[in-house]
Amino acid sequence: MARLRTAVSAVVAFTLLVVAWELAKAVLPEDGVRIGDTRVLPRTDDAAMPHVWTVLARFGEPEVAGAAAQRTVGEAVASGALFTLGLALGGLVIGGVLGAVLALAMARFGLLERALLPWVVLSQTVPLIAIAPLVAGWGGKIAILGQPWQPWTSVMVISSYLAFFPIAVGMLRGLTSPRRADVELFRSLAAGWWTTLLRLRLPASVPHLLPAVRLAAAAAVVGAIVAEISTGTRGGVGRLIIEYAQSATGDPSRMYTAILGAAVLGLVAAAAVGLLDLALRRYRGSVA
């Protein structure tokens, strides 16, 4: 019953957003409102704010008019979003594994934790994504083990790099979360480091790890989209946003279709983490 209410209110909320969009379009002046040189209210003409139904209709139209054997805009956006999702997922897995390994190493060796943790924490507050255009420069110029560096590799590297830090921090916090009494109980049972890790520290880290994975998944998606834009990687939804935005003067609705695709992509990633959350429910204690 409560769940139904939540679902209904979510539908109502997004319907209201659509209504607000159309209302703004109907009521506000076409060229927006300026105070001095700054526009404080948006342009509302069809070139800036297309009708919601125009945007939705665009999904079904061919991407390039007139060509034979066409794919629709909707198909283009969907395949772009899937491509980006794949890159973000790859980034999340690579970054997650590296982050978890680093956290384990820090939990095992105190000196490593003291030397590295301040940097890891600091790195979360710093715009690391700024280096995206620089990693893009690697494309086509280097080869690893004979494999040329593909543009999409840059995207995955940036994405994994953003996913790495939240996982390392969350995992470490989780591994060090068991209460002193519990750790001492294991010691009194003469359990070794590995046993303590397997039976106590890993299960205890789950409640800390899940929010970290949620953060990392969101960061991986943002990282993949931004990286596609700054590396000019073709095939992903980030690149589509830019391509469609550049042709926005002719057809603004297309840009909105690509942005909707990116939004759905973010929601899909969040939902996937939600499923993981459900699967690991058993280990979810109360977490501060």
Next chain:
Amino acid sequence: MSGPAVELAGVDKVFGPVRALDGIELTIGAGEFVSLIGPSGCGKSTLLRVVADLEQPTAGTVRVRGKPAAQARLDQDYGIAFQQAGLLEWRSVAENVELPLHVHGVPRAQRRERAAELLEMVGLTEFARSRPGELSGGMQQRVAIARALAPKPSLLLMDEPFGALDEMTRERMQAELLRIAGETRAAVLFVTHSIPEAVVLSDRVVVMSPRPGRITEVVAGRRPGSRPDLAPDDVEDVRESAAFFTAITDVREALRKGHG
């Protein structure tokens, strides 16, 4: 002041399948000190919360100073202190004492004066400007009692206010409470799970048993200040008297019977 402070008649309280209170009959006279004692889950806290109108009884009537409990709450006829001091950490000690008056729109000058008076009564004048976090547990509890007394209530409701304090602090707080109760002439309904505490503080000790929560017996307490022969300061003498130990034994017997 005339008429009883609290009258409970046929009070039941049911939480789902649990009968927390069952047929409670209790009258507390003006200025009387009554303790509620019993094992966990006997409904003693629920009974106090019903008097405070924090819970509504399932059946029966609750009258405070002759009025329905809700009206008494709106009229601020009682002051209340909980096991946690529950001070607001963003207000100074004096501002915490002023809180009830602040809520009821008493002018600032009057509030200040009353808070100073009360802090003197609980011996915390020099901490008026401190933050609650800077005070020890016992001191915080004294601030909470001063706060409860701010609107000059004729009834003081106390839910295990000394439960979290160490034994030494606790005995000192008991003596202090006796003196304050004597000075303000307020009736007190006091929830505790300590037998000596109930005996030394009370005119009457109400013994309760769990499942369902019932009053099983009422034992005469040994409160010093209310008896012509004993001033509140004689509390230490009471603690060492034979009558004190007899009363303790009586309460213990009553508790055991309630359990059996």
Next chain:
Amino acid sequence: MRTWLPPLAFGAGVLVLWQVLVLALAVPAFLLPAPTAIAGQVGAQFGVILPTAAVTGGNALAGLVAGFLLGVALALLAAWSRPVRELATPVVLAASAVPIVALAPVFTTLFGSTTEVPRQLVVTVVVVVPVFVSTTRGLRQVQPVHADLMTALAATPWQASRFVRLPGAVPHIVTGLRLAAPAAVIASIVAEYFGGPQNGLGSRISSAAANTAYARAWAFVVAAIALGLLYHLAGLLLERLVTRPRQ
């Protein structure tokens, strides 16, 4: 001393190793320029870096202030009105999962590509989410003993908000601001990658990289990191100031 030494030693070690490796293996600049080359560019470009950082930082600040006010106001409304709460919660939750920076081109179309407004709006939306979430959490966390106290004192709902709920939520509100501050800088930089005037750190990084001036691009990255740190530390300081008297 003991807590600072290992991280400082590690940082210095990485810098030295980086320098040595770049020189010894003749790593090409497009892959990674030497720290000394980057430092040299920071010195050479300092006159450009400052105004550029001011543009990016200014956009971050404008968005941070607007997003903070909006987030707190929305959380207050949601706390007091159930319909507002039920409508706002799914939208904010969705916003926290969606790549908000992708909205940059939308704001550019709506408000024009020649002003900073679109970027400031992206930052605003990015900031609203953590501020709303953390303010809502603060407003919800009323200790049971305080709730009982307010009932016992016959306080009206408005009085309960004024005396207990709002002041109790202040540390959470400031924590939301502290979390949002570095996110504002990141959003401000990323928004520049989506086009608009070429006057901020983000656009400088991409244009320098596109012109194969890699050390210069890294110098702007250093500036971006410094700007992020500045906002982080300012947020931390504000949080300490507000929460200190409460223990």
